[in-house]
Amino acid sequence: MSDPVIVDRQEQCLVVTLNRPESLNAFTVEMHQQLMAALNSVENDPAIRGVILTGAGRAFCAGQDLQESQEAAGSSPDLGAVIERYYNPLVRRLQHLPVPVIGAINGVAAGAGASLAFACDIVIAAQSARFIQSFSKIGLVPDSGATWTLPRLVGSHRARALTMLGTPLDAATALNWGLVWEVVENDAVLDSAKAIIEKLSAFPPTGLALTKKALHAALTATLDEQLDLERDLQSQAGSSPDHLEGVRAFIEKRAPVFTTGNKTS
Numbered sequence: 017m018s019d020p021v022i023v024d025r026q027e028q029c030l031v032v033t034l035n036r037p038e039s040l041n042a043f044t045v046e047m048h049q050q051l052m053a054a055l056n057s058v059e060n061d062p063a064i065r066g067v068i069l070t071g072a073g074r075a076f077c078a079g080q081d082l083q084e085s086q087e088a089a090g091s092s093p094d095l096g097a098v099i100e101r102y103y104n105p106l107v108r109r110l111q112h113l114p115v116p117v118i119g120a121i122n123g124v125a126a127g128a129g130a131s132l133a134f135a136c137d138i139v140i141a142a143q144s145a146r147f148i149q150s151f152s153k154i155g156l157v158p159d160s161g162a163t164w165t166l167p168r169l170v171g172s173h174r175a176r177a178l179t180m181l182g183t184p185l186d187a188a189t190a191l192n193w194g195l196v197w198e199v200v201e202n203d204a205v206l207d208s209a210k211a212i213i214e215k216l217s218a219f220p221p222t223g224l225a226l227t228k229k230a231l232h233a234a235l236t237a238t239l240d241e242q243l244d245l246e247r248d249l250q251s252q253a254g255s256s257p258d259h260l261e262g263v264r265a266f267i268e269k270r271a272p273v274f275t276t277g278n279k280t281s
């Protein structure tokens with residue numbers, strides 16, 4: 017049997033592919049474990065400048081594997097415990113990774129699969145992508161951060177309709193509503209994501225990592241808190257060798273040579 021997650025290091029980019037196409041890449045425990053191990057590996061490899069998350073076959077991810085859930089149902093599992101053990105750490109991991117995570121949404125993203133897409137830093141969608149908050153249809157509440165990300169991305173009322181009705185949102189509407197950065201031809205989604213990481217790899221990583229941190233904090237901070245945070249992060253960014261090199265290169269009208277890896281501390 018093939019691995020439920022394929023990890024492919026391509027130069028400075030880590031391509032992580034959810035690989036259970038026969039069940040639309042639905043999450044099993046094994047898949048969670050392999051995905052987390054892949055994301056953890058980024059911390060130990062300062063040369064990695066970005067992660068691409070995508071799916072094998074025609075789907076991105078159909079959320080929790082309901083077959084596996086049903087098999088476990090005999091022992092009446094507490095779904096809150098499943099969330100605590102697997103889904104919440106995953107969303108936190110993505111948020112706190114020091115490199116940008118690009119969601120290459122190659123097809124349908126349903127349940128926690130859609131929530132996972134919303135948790136990525138930049139989302140590229142194939143024309144065939146659909147985002148479905150399927151939880152209501154099976155009597156669950158949206159999880160993996162969707163009740164937090166979705167209202168912030170599309171506004172409270174659209175978030176309510178999407179989560180309560182479970183209506184599939186097509187790629188064009190998702191673009192229009194600000195859920196995705198770009199919609200591309202189906203077979204171009206991975207290359208578009210790689211092109212973004214290639215572009216980002218030319219920039220100093222510390223600044224990008226701190227930008228990610230600032231934007232995340234902004235979602236819950238007051239303006240005063242955010243101004244203070246920007247000051248502190250700018251102190252950190254401004255004292256990095258890459259900032260000095262960037263300014264020097266600009267003044268000397270030459271290409272910069274950045275030397276820092278993806279660590280921020």
Ligand code: T3D
Pocket residue numbers: 038039040042078079080081082083084085095098099124126127128129148150151154156159
């Ligand atoms: O532990 C916990 O439960 C707590 C955590 C919850 C987090 C969650 O994510 S809950 C939400 C779970 N996900 C869903 O409810 C989505 C279920 N899937 C669908 O609604 C549909 O499959 C899609 C809308 C995503 C796609 O529809 P369609 O018509 O394109 O494909 P299909 O025919 O329904 O699915 C193709 C195959 O994938 C099919 O298998 P088969 O018949 O060919 O052998 C189907 O059973 C399988 N599949 C799709 N989604 C799942 C799945 N198998 C297991 N789990 C799935 N989530």
